Amino acid sequence: MSADKMSMQSPHDAKPGLDDAEWARRRRANVRLGLLFGGIALLIFLASLWKYRPL
Amino acid sequence: MIFAALMPAATGFANWMIPLMIGAPDMALPRLNNWGFWLLPPAAILLTLPFSLALLGIGDGAIATGWTFYAPLSVQGGMGVDFAILAVHILGISSIMGSINIIVTIFNMRAPGMTMMKLPLFCWGWLITAFLLIATLPVLAGAVTMLLTDRHFGTHFFDAAGGGDPILFQHLFWFFGHPEVYILLLPVWGLVPHVLSTFSRKPTYGYKAQVYSYWAIAGLGVIVWAHHMFTSGMSVGGQIYFMYVTMAISFPLAVLFFCWIASVWRGSLTFETPMLFALGFLVLFGWGGLTGLALSDAAADPQYHNAYFLVAHFHYAFYPSAVMGAMAAVYYWLPKWTGHMLNETLGKWHFWVAVIGFNITFIPQFFVGLAGMPRRIPDYPLMFAEWNMISSIGAFILGASHLIFVYNVVCNIRGGKKAEARAWEGAEGLEWTVPSPAPYHTFETPPEIK
Numbered sequence: 318m319s320a321d322k323m324s325m326q327s328p329h330d331a332k333p334g335l336d337d338a339e340w341a342r343r344r345r346a347n348v349r350l351g352l353l354f355g356g357i358a359l360l361i362f363l364a365s366l367w368k369y370r371p372l
Numbered sequence: 373m374i375f376a377a378l379m380p381a382a383t384g385f386a387n388w389m390i391p392l393m394i395g396a397p398d399m400a401l402p403r404l405n406n407w408g409f410w411l412l413p414p415a416a417i418l419l420t421l422p423f424s425l426a427l428l429g430i431g432d433g434a435i436a437t438g439w440t441f442y443a444p445l446s447v448q449g450g451m452g453v454d455f456a457i458l459a460v461h462i463l464g465i466s467s468i469m470g471s472i473n474i475i476v477t478i479f480n481m482r483a484p485g486m487t488m489m490k491l492p493l494f495c496w497g498w499l500i501t502a503f504l505l506i507a508t509l510p511v512l513a514g515a516v517t518m519l520l521t522d523r524h525f526g527t528h529f530f531d532a533a534g535g536g537d538p539i540l541f542q543h544l545f546w547f548f549g550h551p552e553v554y555i556l557l558l559p560v561w562g563l564v565p566h567v568l569s570t571f572s573r574k575p576t577y578g579y580k581a582q583v584y585s586y587w588a589i590a591g592l593g594v595i596v597w598a599h600h601m602f603t604s605g606m607s608v609g610g611q612i613y614f615m616y617v618t619m620a621i622s623f624p625l626a627v628l629f630f631c632w633i634a635s636v637w638r639g640s641l642t643f644e645t646p647m648l649f650a651l652g653f654l655v656l657f658g659w660g661g662l663t664g665l666a667l668s669d670a671a672a673d674p675q676y677h678n679a680y681f682l683v684a685h686f687h688y689a690f691y692p693s694a695v696m697g698a699m700a701a702v703y704y705w706l707p708k709w710t711g712h713m714l715n716e717t718l719g720k721w722h723f724w725v726a727v728i729g730f731n732i733t734f735i736p737q738f739f740v741g742l743a744g745m746p747r748r749i750p751d752y753p754l755m756f757a758e759w760n761m762i763s764s765i766g767a768f769i770l771g772a773s774h775l776i777f778v779y780n781v782v783c784n785i786r787g788g789k790k791a792e793a794r795a796w797e798g799a800e801g802l803e804w805t806v807p808s809p810a811p812y813h814t815f816e817t818p819p820e821i822k
Contacts, residue, residue, distance in 0.1 A: 347400040347476050354472045358506050365514030369529055369540065 374439060374552070378694045379463070380412055382559045383470040385701055386498045388709065390474060392803035393492045395483025395821065397813040400476040408469035415462035422452035438748070440549070441515075443530035443541040447522050454523065457516045464509045471502035483802070485821030489583070492801055493576065496583050497562020500590045501555050507594065508548040508555075515544035542604055546597035554593040556690065558586060560697030561628060564650050566801070567700050568632055571647035572639025573798035578631035585624035585631075592621045602673040611670040618668035625661060629654075644796070645719030649700035652727055653692045660689030663738070678748075681741030684734045691730055699726075699777065707791035710784050711809040718780040726773035732766025 387405060391398055399405050423434035432450035435441075446453050478491065478499050491499075518529040519541070528534025530541045565576040576582070599618045602611060632654055641647070663685040667676050676682055699722075706714050736759035741747075745756045752760065791808040806814045 343480060347480050350476045350479060351401050351404065351472045354475055354506055355468070358468050358472075358510050361507065362510035362513050365511045365544070366517060369518065371527055371529075 374556070378556050378690075378698075379467055381698055382498075382501070382556065382694075383408070383467070385494075385559065385563075385698070385705075386470070386474050389705060389803060390477055390495055390498065391481070392708075392806065392810055392814060393495055393801055394478065394481060394486055395802050395815045395819045396477060396481035397816045399473050400481050401473045404469050404473050408466045408473070411462050411466040411469075415459045415466065418455045418459040418462065422450075422455045440545055441519060441541070442545070443519065443522070443538040444532075446519055446541075447530055454520070457520050460516050461513060464513050467505050468509055471505040474498055474502040475506075483815065483818040483821050489580065490821060492562075493565045493579070493582055494559065494562040496586055497558040497560070500586050501558045504551045504555050504558075504590055504593070508551045511544055512548035515541060515548070518544075539601070539604055542601050543598065546600045547594070550597040550600060551590070551593045553689070554590055557693045557697075558590065560653070560693045560701075561586065563697060563701050563704075564632060564653060565635060567646045567650040567704050568635045569800070570704070570796050570798045571644060571650075572636045572641050574635070574639045575800075576631070577634035577637075578627070581627050582631050585627045588624035589621055589628075592617060592624070596621065599668055599670075599673075602670050603677045615668055615670040619665065622661070622665055629658065629661075640798075644703075645714065645716055645723060646700045646704035646796075648720065648723045649696050649703060652723060653696045653700065656688060656692035656696070656727075656730070660685060660687075660692060663688060676741065678746055679741040680737040680745045680747050683747050684737035684741060687730075687734045687737075691734075696726070699723075702781070704796070705803075706781070706784055707795035708803060708808050708810055711791050711807075712784050712788035713791050713795065714784045715780055715788065718776055718783070722773055722776040722780060725776065726770060729766050729769030729771075729773055733763050733770055734766070736760070736763045736766075 387399060390396075420434070422431050425431045426433040431452070433452055435452040435456040436449055437446045437453060437456075441453070441456070478495055482491070518527065521527040522529050522531060522536070528536040530536050530538045532538060561582075565582065569576040596614060596618045598606060598610060598614045602614070606614075636651075643651075663681070667673055667682065667685060676685075703714060703719055706712075740752075740756045740759045743756070745752050793807050794804040795808055796804075802815075802819060803810070805819070
């Protein structure tokens with residue numbers, strides 16, 4: 318089946334969205350929260366190594 | 373199977389469905405998503421490469437430790453272990469990226485008015501799964517890093533001759549490994565109520581009770597890991613503790629079961645393919661749960677643990693949940709993905725052939741396990757031969773059932789009856805308010821949730 322027959326590829330909806338400032342604010346909040354949880358994962362990894370470090 | 377198939381499959385469902393279910397245009401961090409996905413192929417190649425290289429006469433073959441990497445076998449193993457360690461690191465990073473994305477999406481991207489206690493249960497199941505992944509995967513990463521340094525950099529974390537302790541590896545592995553069970557099962561436990569309520573044509577029973585049960589199971593799930601190690605040797609106090617907290621999981625799980633049964637009770641039931649898979653999950657997973665209760669008894673566990681009884685239990689827990697649950701999800705959401713209704717006749721054939729094949733495969737393993745057939749040993753006494761033959765026949769039937777599934781999905785993608793926005797009569801939720809197939813970036817103007 319050719320790609321153009323797949324109606325999933327139809328970003329046609331040019332609806333009015335939220336304003337740009339609101340989306341920019343959301344994007345910043347998303348990145349901050351992502352970094353927080355990434356940092357927590359890294360800390361747990363380092364703590365699991367540190368706990369059993371060679372003496 | 374667990375790292376490279378079940379986990380990525382569940383993440384795929386989350387990526388596709390969570391934005392649609394919470395009224396968001398997309399996942400919160402799409403580039404992170406992209407990274408998470410494209411890390412999977414190199415990891416899969418790394419996992420399988422030693423096997424392929426051995427066929428060409430290079431190296432000493434694939435990882436020979438099983439998925440648990442138990443030391444000291446893994447410390448002494450060939451280069452396949454190194455490939456697997458790197459693959460697990462990459463798969464872990466991919467899963468953590470997916471988890472971060474899911475948490476951020478659910479916290480920050482919900483439509484106005486969608487409070488946490490209005491969140492669809494599938495999203496709740498995945499949110500808690502994401503927390504479990506972030507809490508436990510780094511510990512597995514730490515364990516396999518120590519394994520790598522033991523193998524190549526002269527450390528002795530798991531080497532008794534150097535003052536280390538091989539049992540430490542088991543503790544670190546199962547600190548990840550037992551929550552991993554819930555990581556694989558919670559998304560399905562979140563999905564099943566949607567399917568049950570759709571085909572019963574009534575709201576799911578006990579929404580709050582189900583959410584609190586997810587949390588209780590996840591909380592208990594991270595403090596029960598050493599029940600996998602009753603046969604490794606443990607103090608009596610340790611055995612008693614791990615036995616009772618493991619048994620305690622059956623309480624919130626029973627709450628979930630009764631909620632699911634109450635959800636279909638006196639409903640206007642119809643038995644389309646997704647409903648069959650959801651009900652099949654309910655019945656078969658019940659067996660998996662009950663046999664788990666038997667295994668949690670520290671006194672009885674040595675009889676069951678290193679025998680085929682455990683293999684049968686494991687598959688009764690995982691196949692109905694992770695595979696039949698995933699099938700219920702695919703059949704349920706396929707019209708939303710492709711815009712076509714699936715072939716119900718083929719779907720029903722798939723279900724019944726799979727259920728019959730599954731039971732023929734794994735029921736005999738309870739029998740031979742209780743009779744003393746050990747697991748992880750490639751040969752067995754002649755007295756077990758007949759049941760093993762029956763089990764093998766069942767495995768071929770089970771495998772063949774999935775060919776029907778593949779054929780059905782291919783047919784569905786290529787054509788079929790057009791699906792309406794609300795593909796199933798009793799379906800509720802934001803994902804059923806958008807056209808089938810759902811366009812990209814669906815809710816750029818967020819819907820109002822009353």
